[in-house]
Amino acid sequence: MKTGELGKTFRDGEVIIRQGEPGDRMYIVQAGTVAVSAHKNGQEFQITNLKTGDVFGEMALFQQETRSATVRAVGEARVITVDKKGFLRRVHEDPSLAYRILQQMSERLRRMNGELSRSNRGVFVERRTFKERRAVDRRQRTAHAAASEKRARADRRGPDRRKNYSQIA
Amino acid sequence: MAKRYNDTIALEEGHRVAVVGGGPAGSLFSYFLLLFSNRFDRNIHVDIYEPRDFEHPGPAGCNMCGGIISESLVQALAVEGINLPDSVVQRGIESYVLHTEAGSCCINTPIGEKRIAAVHRGGGPRTGQQAKWQSFDAHLLKLAIAEGAHRHTARVSEIGWYGDKPQVKVKGKPPETYELLVGAVGMNSPDLSLFEKLGFEYQRPKQTKTYITELPLGEQLISSQFGDAMHLFLLDIPRLEFAAMIPKGDYVTTCLLGENIDRDLISSFFRHPAVRKCLPADWEPPANICHCSPKMFFGNSLNPFTDRVVLVGDAAVARLFKDGIGAAYRTAKAAARTAVFQGVSAADFRAHYWPQCQSIMHDNLFGRVIFEVVHRIKEMRIPASAVLRTIGAEEQRPGNSRRMSMVLWDTFTGSAPYKDIFMRTLHPSFIVPFIARNIVSALRSNWPSKEVSAARASQTQSTTHIEMGEIQ
Numbered sequence: 081m082k083t084g085e086l087g088k089t090f091r092d093g094e095v096i097i098r099q100g101e102p103g104d105r106m107y108i109v110q111a112g113t114v115a116v117s118a119h120k121n122g123q124e125f126q127i128t129n130l131k132t133g134d135v136f137g138e139m140a141l142f143q144q145e146t147r148s149a150t151v152r153a154v155g156e157a158r159v160i161t162v163d164k165k166g167f168l169r170r171v172h173e174d175p176s177l178a179y180r181i182l183q184q185m186s187e188r189l190r191r192m193n194g195e196l197s198r199s200n201r202g203v204f205v206e207r208r209t210f211k212e213r214r215a216v217d218r219r220q221r222t223a224h225a226a227a228s229e230k231r232a233r234a235d236r237r238g239p240d241r242r243k244n245y246s247q248i249a
Numbered sequence: 250m251a252k253r254y255n256d257t258i259a260l261e262e263g264h265r266v267a268v269v270g271g272g273p274a275g276s277l278f279s280y281f282l283l284l285f286s287n288r289f290d291r292n293i294h295v296d297i298y299e300p301r302d303f304e305h306p307g308p309a310g311c312n313m314c315g316g317i318i319s320e321s322l323v324q325a326l327a328v329e330g331i332n333l334p335d336s337v338v339q340r341g342i343e344s345y346v347l348h349t350e351a352g353s354c355c356i357n358t359p360i361g362e363k364r365i366a367a368v369h370r371g372g373g374p375r376t377g378q379q380a381k382w383q384s385f386d387a388h389l390l391k392l393a394i395a396e397g398a399h400r401h402t403a404r405v406s407e408i409g410w411y412g413d414k415p416q417v418k419v420k421g422k423p424p425e426t427y428e429l430l431v432g433a434v435g436m437n438s439p440d441l442s443l444f445e446k447l448g449f450e451y452q453r454p455k456q457t458k459t460y461i462t463e464l465p466l467g468e469q470l471i472s473s474q475f476g477d478a479m480h481l482f483l484l485d486i487p488r489l490e491f492a493a494m495i496p497k498g499d500y501v502t503t504c505l506l507g508e509n510i511d512r513d514l515i516s517s518f519f520r521h522p523a524v525r526k527c528l529p530a531d532w533e534p535p536a537n538i539c540h541c542s543p544k545m546f547f548g549n550s551l552n553p554f555t556d557r558v559v560l561v562g563d564a565a566v567a568r569l570f571k572d573g574i575g576a577a578y579r580t581a582k583a584a585a586r587t588a589v590f591q592g593v594s595a596a597d598f599r600a601h602y603w604p605q606c607q608s609i610m611h612d613n614l615f616g617r618v619i620f621e622v623v624h625r626i627k628e629m630r631i632p633a634s635a636v637l638r639t640i641g642a643e644e645q646r647p648g649n650s651r652r653m654s655m656v657l658w659d660t661f662t663g664s665a666p667y668k669d670i671f672m673r674t675l676h677p678s679f680i681v682p683f684i685a686r687n688i689v690s691a692l693r694s695n696w697p698s699k700e701v702s703a704a705r706a707s708q709t710q711s712t713t714h715i716e717m718g719e720i721q
């Protein structure tokens with residue numbers, strides 16, 4: 081490690097913050113990459129990777145809640161911790177300090193919206209195919225029903241046919 | 250002609266701003282002014298006048314300072330997206346060793362992380378060969394230039410008025426007229442008088458003289474002898490307030506603060522056993538050692554703004570004894586914010602910039618009380634040893650419950666406002682154990698053993714000796 085490296089270094093795979101744990105600090109990546117993931121219904125989902133200058137854990141500064149995701153180092157990563165008390169004091173003095181965090185949050189929201197609308201588009205296409213298939217099925221079923229209705233009507237009209245049927249049967 | 254809305258003078262598209270001084274205050278002012286105006290797509294022209302080449306070794310390229318970037322400033326810069334790379338930071342500091350007449354103790358960072366940076370402001374000491382690290386001031390200046398500022402390597406020799414607009418002149422060139430003039434000339438410039446003569450009753454801050462020297466100990470020796478710890482000395486040397494040894498790459502920056510620091514004071518400091526203990530046994534400072542005696546902020550300036558003129562950084566206000574660069578960041582950003590979002594009239598600066606200065610001034614009042622108490626404690630052995638005992642007892646506890654350690658950490662690293670620190674010292678769980686340890690220390694030193702009583706009866710001298718042994 082170089083003498084001038086600031087912050088704390090995490091080894092590959094080491095957890096920096098863990099989903100569900102309480103937190104009162106925010107982090108800024110100084111070097112390397114960290115991976116953000118979340119658990120739902122026993123499954124782990126990769127959310128995103130963050131690089132130098134990116135902020136994480138900021139939600140804990142604004143809400144008294146537990147961490148919403150787990151963040152791990154990918155390779156060796158170095159992060160700097162920002163204390164909640166000092167940060168909030170500064171933001172009250174100078175609200176523009178929160179600008180970059182808002183910028184990154186809105187960027188993440190935009191990316192999530194993009195992903196959501198992409199997956200929504202998938203659902204929409206699936207639904208349309210399903211509807212089309214259902215319509216075709218219905219049409220086929222109606223045609224089929226109409227045909228059998230026609231046959232039944234014909235049957236009701238004459239006994240010869242029934243005879244024929246019974247012959248077939 | 251700029252528009253005037255009642256008391257406001259707006260800074261508009263195409264307007265020109267002159268920044269005199271490219272130290273931390275000047276560079277950060279320019280950076281934030283351009284950042285904010287670029288966000289609005291407002292094109293403002295910024296000229297920074299700075300004669301120093303910060304890459305140059307020795308005094309010519311250096312803004313003379315301890316070079317500690319405080320914990321709170323490192324965090325604020327990280328949030329701003331201003332990265333301090335290891336090519337600029339020579340050492341991350343993670344603890345400090347406090348030396349008093351009663352002994353020494355080590356205080357570790359509250360969260361086990363390196364959040365204090367030790368840097369060289371310029372291109373390093375004049376004895377340095379090839380600079381291995383970049384200068385901190387050059388790093389900030391490049392940041393401002395990258396944001397769109399224009400750098401002029403020139404000293405401003407005259408300032409004046411052209412109608413209601415300020416004018417700046419450098420030798421051999423015609424004067425330039427600006428919509429806003431920013432004074433970021435620091436404490437050590439004779440050119441503070443240019444602003445004092447501008448006719449708005451500005452008065453420079455009160456100053457105190459200090460001493461800085463760079464000890465060329467070499468990277469290996471520094472790493473083994475000092476590690477990543479800053480050493481602080483609260484010694485009973487007449488006229489010395491306190492001293493610090495800050496390990497960097499190849500040098501240890503040593504700063505002495507006090508009254509009339511002269512040759513005698515400097516040599517008594519380097520002869521003191523607590524200082525000798527930190528240096529190799531037979532080490533003597535070389536003859537051509539790089540040293541300087543810069544002035545430090547000691548009291549507020551008066552009227553640091555008028556219509557179209559504002560002073561920032563040390564020239565306006567700084568924090569007492571600590572985190573001057575942090576104060577430069579705060580005042581520079583507040584002035585830039587005011588200029589872009591409010592305006593550049595005296596009324597604008599009074600309403601939106603002055604409160605930031607006042608908050609630092611107000612906090613310094615608490616700083617004065619704290620340093621007065623520290624000054625008294627350092628002169629008396631019993632409270633000094635009670636402080637060391639308290640820190641020793643706190644060693645195993647988690648960060649926030651180490652009250653004495655955190656009070657000292659924040660006082661000497663400049664990591665928290667002085668008011669915050671002062672309030673923490675009023676907490677019963679700070680005061681009660683400290684008073685108790687004072688009483689114990691006092692009783693122990695006044696409770697002589699039988700032999701001592703006998704010795705005291707015959708010779709008072711020996712008591713002093715035993716007391717010292719007792720405390721240590």
Ligand SMILES: Cc1cc2nc3c(=O)[nH]c(=O)nc-3n(C[C@H](O)[C@H](O)[C@H](O)COP(=O)(O)OP(=O)(O)OC[C@H]3O[C@@H](n4cnc5c(N)ncnc54)[C@H](O)[C@@H]3O)c2cc1C
Pocket residue numbers: 269270271272273274275298299300301312313314315316317318319403404405406433434435436437438439440459460461504505543544545546561562563564567571572573574575577
């Ligand atoms: C002994 C000592 C130790 C210190 N230690 C620390 C520390 O460890 N940490 C900390 O945060 N602070 C420390 N400080 C305080 C710190 O140095 C200042 O608070 C800080 O430098 C203020 O920045 P500034 O930009 O206002 O002024 P400066 O850094 O002084 O910059 C002023 C600039 O203006 C330029 N200039 C001057 N006149 C003109 C002109 N006429 N035309 C053009 N340019 C001009 C100069 O060349 C200079 O570059 C210390 C101070 C002293 C004296």
